[in-house]
Amino acid sequence: MADTQIVNKLARGEEDRIRPCVGAxxxxxxxxxxxxxPASGRETILPHVIERSIRPGRRIVVVGGGPGGLEAARVAAERGHKVNLLEAxxxxxxxxxxxxxxxxxxxxIGIIDWRVGELERLGVEVRLNTLAGPDDVAALKPDGVIIATGGxxxxxxxxxxxxxxxxxxxxxETAPAKGDAIxxxxxxRHAAVSAALHLGERGRPxxxxxxxxxxxxxxxxxxRVVYRKRFAENGVKCTVDQQLTKVEKRGxxxxxxxxxxxxxKTMQLEAAEVIVECGTEPVTDVFDGLKGSSVNGGITDNDALLSCKSQTARPIAPSAFELHRIGDAVTSRGIHSAIYDAYRLVLAM
Ligand SMILES: Cc1cc2nc3c(=O)[nH]c(=O)nc-3n(C[C@H](O)[C@H](O)[C@H](O)COP(=O)(O)OP(=O)(O)OC[C@H]3O[C@@H](n4cnc5c(N)ncnc54)[C@H](O)[C@@H]3O)c2cc1C
Ligand code: SF4
Structure with missing residues:
Protein backbone atom coordinates (compact mmCIF):
# COMPACT_ATOMS: atom_id res chain seq x y z
CA MET A 1 0.00 0.00 0.00
CA ALA A 2 2.84 2.41 0.73
CA ASP A 3 4.10 2.01 -2.84
CA THR A 4 1.91 0.44 -5.51
CA GLN A 5 4.65 1.21 -8.07
CA ILE A 6 7.15 -1.11 -6.42
CA VAL A 7 7.37 -3.52 -9.37
CA ASN A 8 7.76 -0.72 -11.93
CA LYS A 9 10.48 0.90 -9.84
CA LEU A 10 12.37 -2.37 -9.47
CA ALA A 11 12.08 -2.98 -13.22
CA ARG A 12 13.55 0.48 -13.87
CA GLY A 13 16.38 -0.11 -11.37
CA GLU A 14 14.98 2.53 -9.01
CA GLU A 15 15.04 0.50 -5.81
CA ASP A 16 16.14 3.52 -3.77
CA ARG A 17 12.96 5.36 -4.85
CA ILE A 18 10.56 2.84 -3.31
CA ARG A 19 8.30 4.54 -0.78
CA PRO A 20 8.90 2.62 2.47
CA CYS A 21 6.25 1.05 4.65
CA VAL A 22 6.96 2.70 8.02
CA GLY A 23 4.80 0.35 10.09
CA ALA A 24 2.41 3.09 11.18
CA PRO A 38 -2.99 9.19 -0.07
CA ALA A 39 -3.81 7.49 -3.40
CA SER A 40 -3.88 4.01 -1.82
CA GLY A 41 -7.50 3.09 -1.20
CA ARG A 42 -8.68 6.11 -3.23
CA GLU A 43 -7.87 4.80 -6.70
CA THR A 44 -11.21 5.97 -8.12
CA ILE A 45 -10.37 9.62 -7.41
CA LEU A 46 -6.57 9.86 -7.08
CA PRO A 47 -3.83 8.61 -9.43
CA HIS A 48 -0.76 6.73 -8.21
CA VAL A 49 1.42 8.28 -10.91
CA ILE A 50 1.59 12.08 -11.02
CA GLU A 51 1.22 13.57 -14.50
CA ARG A 52 3.02 16.67 -15.70
CA SER A 53 0.86 19.81 -15.58
CA ILE A 54 -0.54 21.21 -18.84
CA ARG A 55 0.84 24.57 -17.59
CA PRO A 56 4.24 23.58 -16.15
CA GLY A 57 6.94 26.00 -15.07
CA ARG A 58 4.92 28.01 -12.56
CA ARG A 59 6.81 29.18 -9.45
CA ILE A 60 5.41 27.45 -6.35
CA VAL A 61 6.66 28.51 -2.92
CA VAL A 62 6.03 26.16 0.00
CA VAL A 63 6.48 27.47 3.55
CA GLY A 64 7.14 24.73 6.12
CA GLY A 65 8.98 21.44 5.70
CA GLY A 66 6.84 19.06 7.76
CA PRO A 67 5.08 16.14 6.03
CA GLY A 68 2.50 18.45 4.42
CA GLY A 69 5.01 20.92 3.00
CA LEU A 70 7.34 18.17 1.79
CA GLU A 71 4.48 16.46 -0.03
CA ALA A 72 3.31 19.75 -1.58
CA ALA A 73 6.85 20.47 -2.82
CA ARG A 74 7.25 16.93 -4.18
CA VAL A 75 3.95 16.93 -6.08
CA ALA A 76 4.51 20.44 -7.45
CA ALA A 77 7.95 19.44 -8.74
CA GLU A 78 6.55 16.21 -10.28
CA ARG A 79 3.99 18.43 -12.06
CA GLY A 80 6.88 20.29 -13.66
CA HIS A 81 6.77 23.47 -11.58
CA LYS A 82 9.72 25.42 -10.16
CA VAL A 83 9.61 24.89 -6.41
CA ASN A 84 11.13 26.66 -3.41
CA LEU A 85 10.70 25.16 0.06
CA LEU A 86 11.41 27.39 3.06
CA GLU A 87 11.88 25.77 6.48
CA ALA A 88 12.57 27.56 9.76
CA ILE A 109 11.17 9.05 9.91
CA GLY A 110 10.95 7.12 6.61
CA ILE A 111 8.01 9.41 5.73
CA ILE A 112 10.43 12.34 5.78
CA ASP A 113 13.57 10.65 4.43
CA TRP A 114 11.75 9.33 1.35
CA ARG A 115 10.42 12.79 0.52
CA VAL A 116 13.78 14.48 1.13
CA GLY A 117 15.31 12.03 -1.38
CA GLU A 118 12.58 12.78 -3.92
CA LEU A 119 13.03 16.56 -3.54
CA GLU A 120 16.76 16.18 -4.21
CA ARG A 121 16.05 14.11 -7.32
CA LEU A 122 13.47 16.63 -8.55
CA GLY A 123 15.73 19.65 -7.98
CA VAL A 124 13.56 21.47 -5.44
CA GLU A 125 15.39 24.43 -3.89
CA VAL A 126 15.27 23.85 -0.12
CA ARG A 127 16.27 26.62 2.30
CA LEU A 128 16.76 25.51 5.90
CA ASN A 129 17.13 27.85 8.92
CA THR A 130 14.77 30.25 7.13
CA LEU A 131 11.93 31.61 9.23
CA ALA A 132 10.01 32.99 6.27
CA GLY A 133 7.87 36.09 6.51
CA PRO A 134 5.40 37.39 3.91
CA ASP A 135 8.11 39.58 2.30
CA ASP A 136 10.48 36.62 1.83
CA VAL A 137 7.73 34.73 0.04
CA ALA A 138 6.68 37.69 -2.13
CA ALA A 139 10.33 38.29 -3.10
CA LEU A 140 10.35 34.92 -4.88
CA LYS A 141 7.55 36.19 -7.19
CA PRO A 142 5.40 33.09 -6.80
CA ASP A 143 2.45 31.98 -8.92
CA GLY A 144 1.28 29.74 -6.09
CA VAL A 145 2.02 29.69 -2.35
CA ILE A 146 1.33 26.74 -0.06
CA ILE A 147 1.41 27.48 3.65
CA ALA A 148 2.35 24.34 5.60
CA THR A 149 3.56 26.00 8.78
CA GLY A 150 1.89 23.44 11.07
CA GLY A 151 1.02 24.31 14.63
CA GLU A 173 14.10 16.55 26.51
CA THR A 174 14.60 20.33 26.35
CA ALA A 175 14.94 20.59 30.16
CA PRO A 176 16.60 18.34 32.77
CA ALA A 177 14.39 15.42 33.94
CA LYS A 178 12.33 16.36 37.01
CA GLY A 179 11.28 13.10 38.72
CA ASP A 180 7.68 11.86 38.72
CA ALA A 181 5.31 13.13 36.03
CA ILE A 182 1.62 13.38 35.21
CA ARG A 189 -3.76 10.41 19.69
CA HIS A 190 -0.13 9.24 19.64
CA ALA A 191 1.58 12.26 21.19
CA ALA A 192 0.62 11.85 24.87
CA VAL A 193 1.00 8.07 25.09
CA SER A 194 4.36 8.35 23.29
CA ALA A 195 5.55 10.95 25.82
CA ALA A 196 4.29 8.91 28.81
CA LEU A 197 6.05 5.80 27.54
CA HIS A 198 9.23 7.73 26.71
CA LEU A 199 9.49 8.90 30.35
CA GLY A 200 8.45 5.51 31.77
CA GLU A 201 11.16 3.77 29.76
CA ARG A 202 13.69 6.14 31.31
CA GLY A 203 12.70 5.01 34.80
CA ARG A 204 10.53 8.00 35.72
CA PRO A 205 7.31 7.28 37.67
CA ARG A 224 -3.14 0.65 21.25
CA VAL A 225 -2.10 -2.87 22.27
CA VAL A 226 1.59 -1.97 21.96
CA TYR A 227 1.11 1.07 24.22
CA ARG A 228 -0.93 -0.95 26.76
CA LYS A 229 1.71 -3.68 26.89
CA ARG A 230 4.58 -1.21 27.24
CA PHE A 231 2.73 0.84 29.85
CA ALA A 232 2.33 -2.36 31.89
CA GLU A 233 5.99 -3.33 31.40
CA ASN A 234 7.21 0.11 32.49
CA GLY A 235 4.77 0.64 35.37
CA VAL A 236 2.95 3.61 33.79
CA LYS A 237 -0.28 4.16 35.77
CA CYS A 238 -3.44 4.96 33.81
CA THR A 239 -6.58 6.88 34.86
CA VAL A 240 -9.49 7.54 32.48
CA ASP A 241 -12.45 9.98 32.23
CA GLN A 242 -10.67 12.97 33.79
CA GLN A 243 -10.52 16.51 32.40
CA LEU A 244 -7.58 18.65 33.53
CA THR A 245 -8.86 21.97 34.90
CA LYS A 246 -5.97 23.61 36.73
CA VAL A 247 -2.26 23.31 37.52
CA GLU A 248 -0.70 25.21 40.42
CA LYS A 249 2.49 25.26 42.46
CA ARG A 250 2.61 23.45 45.79
CA GLY A 251 6.03 24.09 47.33
CA LYS A 265 -16.19 15.08 41.11
CA THR A 266 -12.78 16.67 41.67
CA MET A 267 -9.53 14.68 41.76
CA GLN A 268 -6.12 16.11 42.65
CA LEU A 269 -2.69 14.64 41.88
CA GLU A 270 0.75 15.92 42.75
CA ALA A 271 3.96 15.49 40.73
CA ALA A 272 7.26 17.15 39.90
CA GLU A 273 6.13 17.78 36.30
CA VAL A 274 2.77 18.04 34.50
CA ILE A 275 2.94 17.28 30.78
CA VAL A 276 -0.05 18.26 28.68
CA GLU A 277 -1.20 17.23 25.19
CA CYS A 278 -4.20 18.94 23.62
CA GLY A 279 -3.14 19.06 19.99
CA THR A 280 -1.79 22.13 18.26
CA GLU A 281 -2.86 25.67 17.51
CA PRO A 282 -2.32 26.63 13.83
CA VAL A 283 0.63 28.91 13.00
CA THR A 284 -0.90 31.39 10.56
CA ASP A 285 1.22 34.55 10.62
CA VAL A 286 2.70 34.09 7.12
CA PHE A 287 -0.70 33.10 5.74
CA ASP A 288 -2.40 36.13 7.33
CA GLY A 289 0.33 38.43 6.02
CA LEU A 290 -0.10 37.19 2.44
CA LYS A 291 -3.90 36.93 2.25
CA GLY A 292 -4.42 40.51 1.08
CA SER A 293 -2.02 40.27 -1.85
CA SER A 294 -3.21 36.85 -3.08
CA VAL A 295 -5.64 36.39 -5.95
CA ASN A 296 -8.00 34.19 -3.91
CA GLY A 297 -7.70 35.91 -0.52
CA GLY A 298 -6.27 32.65 0.87
CA ILE A 299 -9.58 30.87 0.35
CA THR A 300 -9.36 27.31 -0.92
CA ASP A 301 -12.35 26.21 -3.00
CA ASN A 302 -13.34 23.10 -1.04
CA ASP A 303 -15.64 21.71 -3.76
CA ALA A 304 -12.72 21.83 -6.20
CA LEU A 305 -10.38 20.36 -3.57
CA LEU A 306 -12.69 17.44 -2.78
CA SER A 307 -13.14 16.60 -6.45
CA CYS A 308 -9.38 17.09 -7.12
CA LYS A 309 -10.10 19.85 -9.65
CA SER A 310 -8.15 23.04 -10.27
CA GLN A 311 -8.89 25.90 -7.90
CA THR A 312 -11.11 28.45 -9.66
CA ALA A 313 -8.99 31.50 -8.82
CA ARG A 314 -6.28 32.25 -11.37
CA PRO A 315 -3.44 34.78 -11.13
CA ILE A 316 -4.73 37.90 -12.88
CA ALA A 317 -1.68 40.13 -12.61
CA PRO A 318 2.05 39.33 -12.59
CA SER A 319 2.20 40.16 -8.87
CA ALA A 320 -0.79 38.01 -7.86
CA PHE A 321 -0.57 34.43 -6.65
CA GLU A 322 -2.87 31.67 -5.42
CA LEU A 323 -2.56 31.13 -1.66
CA HIS A 324 -3.55 27.95 0.18
CA ARG A 325 -3.11 26.46 3.63
CA ILE A 326 -2.70 22.74 4.38
CA GLY A 327 -2.12 20.33 7.28
CA ASP A 328 -1.94 21.48 10.89
CA ALA A 329 -1.74 25.10 9.69
CA VAL A 330 -5.49 24.67 9.09
CA THR A 331 -6.30 22.73 12.25
CA SER A 332 -4.64 20.15 14.51
CA ARG A 333 -4.80 16.77 12.75
CA GLY A 334 -2.24 14.18 11.66
CA ILE A 335 0.38 13.13 9.13
CA HIS A 336 -2.10 11.54 6.74
CA SER A 337 -4.34 14.63 6.65
CA ALA A 338 -1.38 16.93 5.95
CA ILE A 339 -0.14 14.72 3.11
CA TYR A 340 -3.63 14.16 1.69
CA ASP A 341 -4.33 17.94 1.74
CA ALA A 342 -1.09 18.54 -0.15
CA TYR A 343 -1.56 15.75 -2.68
CA ARG A 344 -5.06 16.59 -3.89
CA LEU A 345 -4.49 20.35 -3.87
CA VAL A 346 -1.18 20.43 -5.73
CA LEU A 347 -2.16 17.63 -8.12
CA ALA A 348 -4.56 20.14 -9.68
CA MET A 349 -2.04 23.03 -9.90
C1 LIG B 1 4.85 13.22 19.54
C2 LIG B 1 3.97 13.28 18.34
C3 LIG B 1 3.52 12.10 17.77
C4 LIG B 1 2.69 12.13 16.65
N1 LIG B 1 2.30 10.96 16.11
C5 LIG B 1 1.49 10.97 15.02
C6 LIG B 1 1.07 9.75 14.41
O1 LIG B 1 1.42 8.67 14.82
N2 LIG B 1 0.23 9.82 13.35
C7 LIG B 1 -0.18 11.02 12.84
O2 LIG B 1 -0.94 11.03 11.87
N3 LIG B 1 0.21 12.19 13.38
C8 LIG B 1 1.04 12.20 14.46
N4 LIG B 1 1.43 13.38 15.01
C9 LIG B 1 0.94 14.64 14.44
C10 LIG B 1 1.66 14.96 13.13
O3 LIG B 1 3.06 14.86 13.30
C11 LIG B 1 1.26 16.35 12.63
O4 LIG B 1 -0.14 16.41 12.51
C12 LIG B 1 1.89 16.62 11.27
O5 LIG B 1 3.31 16.62 11.37
C13 LIG B 1 1.42 17.96 10.69
O6 LIG B 1 2.13 18.17 9.51
P1 LIG B 1 2.32 19.64 8.90
O7 LIG B 1 3.22 19.47 7.73
O8 LIG B 1 1.00 20.26 8.70
O9 LIG B 1 3.03 20.51 10.04
P2 LIG B 1 4.32 20.30 10.96
O10 LIG B 1 4.73 18.89 11.02
O11 LIG B 1 4.00 20.99 12.24
O12 LIG B 1 5.45 21.10 10.18
C14 LIG B 1 5.41 22.50 10.06
C15 LIG B 1 6.78 22.99 9.67
O13 LIG B 1 6.70 24.37 9.32
C16 LIG B 1 7.84 25.04 9.82
N5 LIG B 1 7.51 26.47 9.92
C17 LIG B 1 6.60 27.07 10.72
N6 LIG B 1 6.58 28.39 10.48
C18 LIG B 1 7.49 28.63 9.51
C19 LIG B 1 7.93 29.80 8.83
N7 LIG B 1 7.42 31.00 9.08
N8 LIG B 1 8.91 29.68 7.89
C20 LIG B 1 9.44 28.47 7.59
N9 LIG B 1 9.06 27.33 8.21
C21 LIG B 1 8.10 27.41 9.15
C22 LIG B 1 8.10 24.35 11.16
O14 LIG B 1 9.44 24.54 11.58
C23 LIG B 1 7.81 22.89 10.80
O15 LIG B 1 8.95 22.21 10.35
C24 LIG B 1 2.29 13.38 16.11
C25 LIG B 1 2.74 14.58 16.68
C26 LIG B 1 3.58 14.54 17.78
C27 LIG B 1 4.08 15.83 18.38
S1 SF4 C 1 -0.21 2.90 6.78
FE1 SF4 C 1 1.80 2.45 7.62
S2 SF4 C 1 1.81 0.22 7.91
FE2 SF4 C 1 0.12 0.69 6.51
S3 SF4 C 1 1.04 0.53 4.45
FE3 SF4 C 1 1.20 2.68 5.03
S4 SF4 C 1 3.23 2.87 5.92
FE4 SF4 C 1 2.74 0.66 5.91
Missing part, protein backbone atom coordinates in the same frame (compact mmCIF):
# COMPACT_ATOMS: atom_id res chain seq x y z
CA UNK A 25 -0.61 0.73 10.84
CA UNK A 26 -2.82 3.64 9.81
CA UNK A 27 -4.08 1.18 7.15
CA UNK A 28 -5.74 -0.80 9.97
CA UNK A 29 -7.72 2.21 11.20
CA UNK A 30 -11.23 3.24 10.09
CA UNK A 31 -10.57 3.16 6.32
CA UNK A 32 -7.97 1.30 4.29
CA UNK A 33 -5.56 4.18 3.57
CA UNK A 34 -1.78 4.42 3.89
CA UNK A 35 -0.47 7.11 6.25
CA UNK A 36 1.82 8.53 3.57
CA UNK A 37 0.35 7.37 0.28
CA UNK A 89 14.36 24.64 11.44
CA UNK A 90 17.78 23.22 10.66
CA UNK A 91 16.18 19.91 9.59
CA UNK A 92 13.17 18.95 7.51
CA UNK A 93 10.40 16.89 9.12
CA UNK A 94 8.30 19.14 11.37
CA UNK A 95 6.48 17.25 14.12
CA UNK A 96 7.46 13.88 12.66
CA UNK A 97 10.97 14.51 14.02
CA UNK A 98 9.38 14.55 17.50
CA UNK A 99 7.02 11.62 16.85
CA UNK A 100 9.95 9.45 15.75
CA UNK A 101 11.71 9.98 19.11
CA UNK A 102 9.44 7.42 20.77
CA UNK A 103 11.39 4.15 20.90
CA UNK A 104 9.12 1.87 18.88
CA UNK A 105 8.11 4.55 16.32
CA UNK A 106 11.52 5.45 14.90
CA UNK A 107 10.60 4.13 11.44
CA UNK A 108 8.15 7.04 11.02
CA UNK A 152 2.42 24.77 18.12
CA UNK A 153 1.25 22.97 21.30
CA UNK A 154 -2.09 24.31 22.47
CA UNK A 155 -1.76 24.88 26.22
CA UNK A 156 -3.21 28.39 26.52
CA UNK A 157 -6.65 27.21 27.72
CA UNK A 158 -5.30 25.67 30.97
CA UNK A 159 -5.39 27.66 34.19
CA UNK A 160 -1.73 27.50 35.24
CA UNK A 161 -0.39 26.79 31.71
CA UNK A 162 2.89 28.45 32.71
CA UNK A 163 3.62 25.48 35.02
CA UNK A 164 2.99 22.84 32.32
CA UNK A 165 5.35 21.13 29.89
CA UNK A 166 4.27 20.27 26.34
CA UNK A 167 4.72 16.75 24.93
CA UNK A 168 7.08 18.32 22.37
CA UNK A 169 9.43 19.49 25.16
CA UNK A 170 9.05 16.20 27.04
CA UNK A 171 10.05 14.13 24.00
CA UNK A 172 12.77 16.57 22.91
CA UNK A 183 0.89 13.15 31.47
CA UNK A 184 -2.55 14.51 30.55
CA UNK A 185 -4.01 13.32 27.23
CA UNK A 186 -6.70 15.56 25.76
CA UNK A 187 -6.68 14.06 22.25
CA UNK A 188 -6.33 10.26 22.50
CA UNK A 206 4.50 8.29 35.28
CA UNK A 207 0.77 8.69 35.80
CA UNK A 208 -1.09 8.96 32.46
CA UNK A 209 -4.52 10.61 32.75
CA UNK A 210 -6.95 10.80 29.85
CA UNK A 211 -10.16 12.60 29.07
CA UNK A 212 -11.46 9.55 27.18
CA UNK A 213 -12.94 6.34 28.55
CA UNK A 214 -9.81 4.40 27.58
CA UNK A 215 -6.21 5.20 26.72
CA UNK A 216 -5.11 5.99 23.16
CA UNK A 217 -8.68 6.01 21.88
CA UNK A 218 -7.99 7.75 18.55
CA UNK A 219 -5.83 5.09 16.96
CA UNK A 220 -5.99 1.65 15.49
CA UNK A 221 -6.09 -1.45 17.70
CA UNK A 222 -2.54 -2.79 17.02
CA UNK A 223 -0.90 0.47 18.19
CA UNK A 252 8.56 22.80 44.82
CA UNK A 253 5.97 20.45 43.29
CA UNK A 254 2.89 20.84 41.10
CA UNK A 255 -0.73 20.14 41.99
CA UNK A 256 -3.03 19.18 39.11
CA UNK A 257 -6.81 19.36 39.52
CA UNK A 258 -9.13 17.23 37.37
CA UNK A 259 -12.91 16.97 36.93
CA UNK A 260 -14.46 13.53 36.37
CA UNK A 261 -16.20 13.56 33.00
CA UNK A 262 -19.30 11.69 34.22
CA UNK A 263 -19.65 12.47 37.94
CA UNK A 264 -18.16 15.99 37.96
Missing amino acids: SHCMWKKVNCIHN ASKLGGQVLIAAKATWRKDL VPDLSWIEGAEHCTSVWDALN VFDGTG VHYVTLDDSMALEMEYPS NRLLATFRHELTG
